[in-house]
Amino acid sequence: MADAITVEVPANSQEISVQQLEESKIEGIPVLKNWKPAPVFSALGALCWLFVWRFLALLCIFASSLALGSDDRSYMLGLVAALVFQVAIVAVYALLFYPSYYKEKPPLKSSRAISFLNYLLGGVVFGWCWNSNLKRSHLIERPEKGVSHIVMVVLQVIVLVFYLAMYVPYLVDASMPEANLASDYDEVESYSIKGASPSMSQSDEGDRLVDTAAGVSFVVPKGWHGADLMKERHFIRWKAYPNDNATAGITYGASLAEEVDPDDLVAEDFEGIISEILEGCQDEAVERVNIGGTDYWMITGTGINVQEEFALPVSATFLMSFENGFGYSFQYLDYSQGQDASRYYSDFIEMVESVVYG
Helix, strand or coil: CCCCCCCCCCCCHHHHHHHHHHHCCCCCCHHHHCCCCCHHHHHHHHHHHHHHHHHHHHHHHHHHHHHHCCCHHHHHHHHHHHHHHHHHHHHHHHHHHHHHCCCCCCCCCCHHHHHHHHHHHHHHHHHHHHHHHHHHHHHHCCCCCCCHHHHHHHHHHHHHHHHHHHHHHHHHCCCCCCCCCCCHHHHCHHHCCCCCCCEEEEECCEEEEEECCCCEEEECCCCEEECCCCCCCCCEEEEEEECCCCCEEEEEEEEECCCCCHHHCCHHHHCCCCCCCCECCCCCEEEEEEECCEEEEEEEEEEECCCCCCCCEEEEEEEEEEECCEEEEEEEEECCCCCCHHHHHHHHHHHHHCCEEC
């Protein structure tokens, strides 16, 4: 009787076959098969991410200003348009391009280009997630796409809805306040001044704005330009921005105040004007000052202007006076966060020093 033939089966044969099966899962996927980390291009993408969306916002604001004029509405419309473009671009990349890297025929195959775009369009957090998923898939030789691209789009849509809900009512409503920090006098029609808008005249000191209806004039700071008002206003009479920067603004307003006796006013009458407008304002202060021979109530404070897309900190200064039956307000806003702040503020103070009443 012939001896029985025995065949020894390797104990790890099943593991080998499973490993071979897993290896085959990325064999036809060029991005995963040939993935190589590109830290330099990732860093470059992250660096560009810091500026590209701001550039897009500036471009949209510029285009909106050309089409509608330079005012608050065109500014906000430009910001909304920029945000819509941003969400659309990111959504297309996250839902179409990123998943294609786990398929056989992706539109991009270069690890460097993909690393750059992941950080450019996904930012530091999601760019890192996407690159990590691609690297992990290459190492374990199995696609691991994850769900971070979906999370990214959901968050972008939530942000878009939030800002649309905040901005659209102002864009639709033609009665939106012209200045971010207009006081309550702006709301009372009975206090509005009926008369011609301020005009410019030449003087030895420079361009002087003359508001005959309100009985006041002052020298416009050099290097500043007047901005169009959103519509004909009665309290907000004039506003301006520096020619070389958009991080500061000056607003002048006037209203009837025949029933107000300046001698009866106290600091408490002006408390809350800024803190009720700027979110998180904890340093509002009211004091009596004399500028150019005229007594003013100065109200100052810092906080977050929630009407801005990026919710930037803003420093605000109000100077209010009451002369000849009128109430006057000179408002200064500074978004520079300390950069060139003294330069623009000194322009504001010099303007107030030049005010002539009557």
